[in-house]
Amino acid sequence: MYLPIPATDGTLAHGERIMNIKRLAALVTLGALLSTAAPALAVAPTGTVNVEWNYAVTATLNLYTQTFESGSNGASSHEAPVANDIFWASDPAGGASQCNGAAAASKDAGVAGTVNFGNVVADSTDYTDCTEINAIDAYITTNDSAGGNLQAYISATAPTNYGAANGSLLCIYQANTWSTTGNTAWAASGRAAAIPNNSMTACAAAPSGVATAYMVGTAAPGVTLLALTKPTTGSDINQDMDLVLAPQTASGLQQPVLTYTFTTN
Numbered sequence: 001m002y003l004p005i006p007a008t009d010g011t012l013a014h015g016e017r018i019m020n021i022k023r024l025a026a027l028v029t030l031g032a033l034l035s036t037a038a039p040a041l042a043v044a045p046t047g048t049v050n051v052e053w054n055y056a057v058t059a060t061l062n063l064y065t066q067t068f069e070s071g072s073n074g075a076s077s078h079e080a081p082v083a084n085d086i087f088w089a090s091d092p093a094g095g096a097s098q099c100n101g102a103a104a105a106s107k108d109a110g111v112a113g114t115v116n117f118g119n120v121v122a123d124s125t126d127y128t129d130c131t132e133i134n135a136i137d138a139y140i141t142t143n144d145s146a147g148g149n150l151q152a153y154i155s156a157t158a159p160t161n162y163g164a165a166n167g168s169l170l171c172i173y174q175a176n177t178w179s180t181t182g183n184t185a186w187a188a189s190g191r192a193a194a195i196p197n198n199s200m201t202a203c204a205a206a207p208s209g210v211a212t213a214y215m216v217g218t219a220a221p222g223v224t225l226l227a228l229t230k231p232t233t234g235s236d237i238n239q240d241m242d243l244v245l246a247p248q249t250a251s252g253l254q255q256p257v258l259t260y261t262f263t264t265n
Contacts, residue, residue, distance in 0.1 A: 059142035061150075061262040065115055066108055067137040067238065068188060078112030086117060087131045089194030095126030097245075099194075108132055117243050127198040128245040133189035134175055135241035138225070138260055140232065146265035147180070147229040150237060152214075153222025155259035162218060163200055166246050168254065170216040171195070171203035175238040178226050186236035197244045204242075213242075221261055 068079050084105035090097050100106040100118030110116035117130045142148055152172065154162070161167030173195065176187035197204035203213035214223045226237055 055143060057142070057144045057264050059144065059148060059262055059264050060140065061260060062139045063113070063260055064137045064139065065110075065113055065135060067134055067186070080109045081107050081134070083107075085133050085135075087133070087192070087194040089129040089131070089196045090123060091127045091129060091196035091198040093126075093196075095123035095128065097121050097123040097126065097128035099128070099130035099243075108135075115241055120243070120245060122245050122249040123247055125247050127196075127247065128249075129194045129196050130243040130245075131173075131191065131194040131240060132242075133191050133240045134238060136172075136239045136258075137186065138237040138239070138262075140228070140235050140237065140262050142228070142262070142264055143231050144264040145231060147227070147231065148262055148264040149221075149224050149228070150226040150260065150262050151222040151224050152216055152258055152260045153220055154216055154218045154256045155220070156257040157254075158218045158256050159254045160250070162256075163215075165200055166248060166250070167200055168246070168249060169197070169200050169203070169244040170256070170258075171197070171242040171244065172214040172216060172223070172225065173203075173206050173240040173242060174212050175240045176236065178237050179235065180226065180228055181230050182235075183232050184235035184237065186238055189238065189240050191240055195240075195242045197242065200244070200246055216258065220259075221263070222259070 065078050066081055066085065068081050084107055086100045086106045086108050088097070088099035088103055088105070097103065098119070098121035100108070106118070108116050115132055115135045117132065120128065120130060122128055138150060140150060159168045163169055175189035176184070178184055195204055195206055203215045206213060214225055216223055228235070
């Protein structure tokens with residue numbers, strides 16, 4: 001076997017120089033390949049966390065009587081009316097009855113929280129109607145996305161024979177337009193006369209203004225005045241109230257209590 005003879009002057013032999021040249025060529029080629037390769041991609045792991053909350057349902061209900069000028073946007077308060085707010089009627093016409101001590105228009109100047117028809121005189125053959133405008137304003141708020149129901153009923157001391165012959169009847173009439181889909185602005189009643197009625201079983205249709213009528217019963221939860229379908233930041237449910245007395249209604253002080261309830265959906 002032939003072995004290369006190392007040079008005696010410290011230089012590499014011919015064969016070693018060839019091998020080193022080949023190694024250098026391979027390294028140069030590898031370096032070129034490494035210098036043109038794409039950099040490594042960044043790693044970004046992800047994760048998720050669920051966040052939940054549920055708004056609690058809130059609601060308010062305020063009741064005001066004889067709300068005239070100030071009844072709006074929850075700022076209502078009881079006020080003595082600046083004009084007559086109780087109107088009298090006889091049905092059929094011509095009876096000898098009275099409302100609030102007069103066979104004409106008069107004022108309810110009673111205390112807050114009370115609708116007072118005063119001294120009512122019954123007729124011997126005709127029905128007596130006493131209509132108080134702007135009698136009760138129910139102001140409601142709720143954030144319930146499904147709304148709620150406003151109801152009213154006589155919860156205590158209902159008059160004897162209420163809603164029957166020789167008895168008495170209370171009817172609630174809309175004084176303003178009540179919206180089921182949101183806020184309702186307060187508006188004064190446009191009625192200027194009583195709503196005649198000669199029945200103890202139903203409320204008469206209003207002769208003018210908003211015609212919807214609701215007969216107040218004695219069983220809870222009572223008549224539904226408004227079925228609200230959405231939230232409201234403030235709705236005034238202004239109401240006229242009609243007292244119907246049958247002929248020869250028995251004498252005596254009557255003090256029924258109306259309970260209003262707003263139930264969210």
